[in-house]
Amino acid sequence: ETAVFQTPNYHVTQVGNEVSFNCKQTLGHDTMYWYKQDSKKLLKIMFSYNNKQLIVNETVPRRFSPQSSDKAHLNLRIKSVEPEDSAVYLCASSRRGEVFFGKGTRLTVV
């Protein structure tokens, strides 16, 4: 049963455009994440939010910015996409290390 909801499922856009991805979790967790999964299925953490506070901001380009209105929502904005941003972006929430993932948003930059 899905408890982490991501929209959209897919998005195709041109280089230089701005995109936003939404994520909502209904588990009552305090911690949410954005991960990037590349074409080789490598999983890299981008951001970690704990109760609306940014905890970890791994070395991602500044065009990426997380946005959180409350602990159940964590959106991701990319200000000016580049070809290397093509990937699947996974939102997740966790409690005591058990992570629940959304189904992902596949971004294709043309």
Added chain:
Amino acid sequence: AQSVDQPDAHVTLSEGASLELRCSYSYSAAPYLFWYVQYPGQSLQFLLKYITGDTVVKGTKGFEAEFRKSNSSFNLKKSPAHWSDSAKYFCALEGQVYGNEKITFGAGTKLTIKP
């Protein structure tokens, strides 16, 4: 700093064989360790976790993992393997950053089970 290493990018086995996927970690404190599975076209799913206690933990889908502090490993096992186990498996470690949890994933091991 914390890290997770899955040294085998690909593992191929025949159905009915025993599988063991390797995972090693680096972390200065007592680790919380996890395995996740990602089937083709799907998101990651939780398999099992080790927090404390018994060093062999059982999870879903018939998998188990053994925590070995002596060599910092947390290998995933299943016997016998079934063709439906073909997927990518991720080992993960939970540590603490400024009192908050941080979860680090390994690069993953793609498992192919031949019928």
